[in-house]
Amino acid sequence: MKTDVAIVGAGPAGLMLAHLLRQAGIDVVVLERKSSDYVLSRIRAGVLEQVTVDLLDELDLGERMHREGLPHEGFFLADGERLIHINMAELTGRSVMVYGQTEVTRDLMNASAARGVEVVYEAEDVALHDIDNESPYVTYLKNGTEHRVDARFIAGCDGFHGPSRQAIPDTVGRAYERVYPFGWLGILADVPPCNDELIYANHENGFALASMRSKTRSRYYIQVPLDEKLSDWPDDRLWDELATRLGPDAASHITRGPALEKSIAPLRSYVFEPMRYGSLFLAGDSAHIVPPTGAKGLNLASSDVAYLSRAMIEYFKEGRSEGIDAYSQTALARVWKSERFSWTLTTLMHRFPDGGAFGRRMQVAELDYIAGSRAAQTSIAENYIGLPL
Numbered sequence: 319m320k321t322d323v324a325i326v327g328a329g330p331a332g333l334m335l336a337h338l339l340r341q342a343g344i345d346v347v348v349l350e351r352k353s354s355d356y357v358l359s360r361i362r363a364g365v366l367e368q369v370t371v372d373l374l375d376e377l378d379l380g381e382r383m384h385r386e387g388l389p390h391e392g393f394f395l396a397d398g399e400r401l402i403h404i405n406m407a408e409l410t411g412r413s414v415m416v417y418g419q420t421e422v423t424r425d426l427m428n429a430s431a432a433r434g435v436e437v438v439y440e441a442e443d444v445a446l447h448d449i450d451n452e453s454p455y456v457t458y459l460k461n462g463t464e465h466r467v468d469a470r471f472i473a474g475c476d477g478f479h480g481p482s483r484q485a486i487p488d489t490v491g492r493a494y495e496r497v498y499p500f501g502w503l504g505i506l507a508d509v510p511p512c513n514d515e516l517i518y519a520n521h522e523n524g525f526a527l528a529s530m531r532s533k534t535r536s537r538y539y540i541q542v543p544l545d546e547k548l549s550d551w552p553d554d555r556l557w558d559e560l561a562t563r564l565g566p567d568a569a570s571h572i573t574r575g576p577a578l579e580k581s582i583a584p585l586r587s588y589v590f591e592p593m594r595y596g597s598l599f600l601a602g603d604s605a606h607i608v609p610p611t612g613a614k615g616l617n618l619a620s621s622d623v624a625y626l627s628r629a630m631i632e633y634f635k636e637g638r639s640e641g642i643d644a645y646s647q648t649a650l651a652r653v654w655k656s657e658r659f660s661w662t663l664t665t666l667m668h669r670f671p672d673g674g675a676f677g678r679r680m681q682v683a684e685l686d687y688i689a690g691s692r693a694a695q696t697s698i699a700e701n702y703i704g705l706p707l
């Protein structure tokens with residue numbers, strides 16, 4: 319099979335890129351290791367920046383998001399002593415949209431066939447070949463038969479563990495990494511949220527986040543040690559701990575319910591440079607990971623594919639390669655700023671086992687400063703709503 323762009327991975331990065339290219343008349347084939355049901359069963363991000371909202375609108379796929387999503391104009395930082403309101407709308411004139419990654423993926427998936435976006439699910443043993451020249455190709459197994467897709471470019475949208483980044487020779491790239499000594503235990507439940515806006519809490523037992531997917535579906539997280547087991551956290555224990563960490567006011571509004579999903583995710587900051595090697599372009603989690611505090615992961619995948627789609631469209635439609643040549647540098651400039659914000663918010667709101675008394679006093683001083691400074695609140699708000707492309 320021959321196509322213009324072979325895309326590895328049908329997460330949000332791969333599907334958004336596929337639709338953006340297809341809308342411009344560029345041929346794509348997307349290869350995904352898992353089934354479509356499996357991809358939709360992964361509960362991940364919940365907050366969309368304007369960049370993601372704009373991309374879905376540009377694709378004319380934003381109708382359900384605008385109907386069912388919840389625009390949020392602010393959020394809270396809590397530390398037991400204070401409840402700091404970050405009023406994004408007042409400070410920046412902008413807001414974010416609460417609409418789950420699962421729903422974004424579902425909207426893209428449902429539109430694929432009608433728009434000529436070919437997605438091969440359950441493609442096994444995907445391997446990249448000849449990425450250092452202009453005729454790369456991808457091979458995969460489907461139902462025991464080997465297939466080959468020849469392309470002009472390959473887009474590696476296959477997440478942190480996928481084969482694309484690993485296809486780049488060790489001598490070419492460099493990884494920057496910080497692994498945090500804790501993870502997030504998340505619970506999804508069909509109960510009304512405890513508050514209209516998100517609450518990020520720094521409690522002596524550790525971080526907690528009260529989030530949501532809709533007016534009837536809540537998403538909560540707590541910081542747990544890395545070696546914690548899900549079996550140690552029956553629903554009741556988790557609800558009790560959330561009530562403790564979020565404080566009495568929020569706790570009095572928590573509605574408990576059975577977990578629809580419960581999982582533990584480790585926290586990591588990671589950037590791989592460069593995001594291009596020859597005919598291979600990385601986008602989304604294949605190139606970078608942020609700790610989830612601040613909800614930047616999915617939104618960075620969106621900004622990557624916004625840059626990459628524009629650059630590839632220029633290449634195929636106008637024969638210009640300035641955009642693809644600048645892609646890595648352009649995308650990384652925004653990636654590093656989101657890495658900085660996610661790291662800052664993670665450092666401010668979590669309890670670090672080796673943070674010591676000084677580290678804790680720094681958190682208190684910073685929260686105190688944020689509480690009293692409109693400038694500090696504006697800085698947080700403009701990063702949270704998402705930096706411009």
Ligand code: FAD
Binds near residue numbers: 419616
């Ligand atoms: P992914 O969504 O990972 O998609 C990559 C796709 O590639 C997957 O479908 C995968 O199956 C496929 N793939 C992998 N290997 C192969 C292969 N060999 N062949 C073919 N296909 C392959 N962000 C937030 O902002 N808030 C959150 O609360 C949050 N929670 C998260 C929880 C978890 C457990 C994880 C892992 C991430 C979370 N994130 C969160 C981050 C956010 O979900 C990601 O940044 C986002 O999914 C990135 O999209 P992506 O398309 O780049 O990668």
Ligand code: DHB
Binds near residue numbers: 516529537
């Ligand atoms: C969610 C996750 C986040 O990391 C965050 O900062 C806000 C919301 C969520 O899953 O709802």
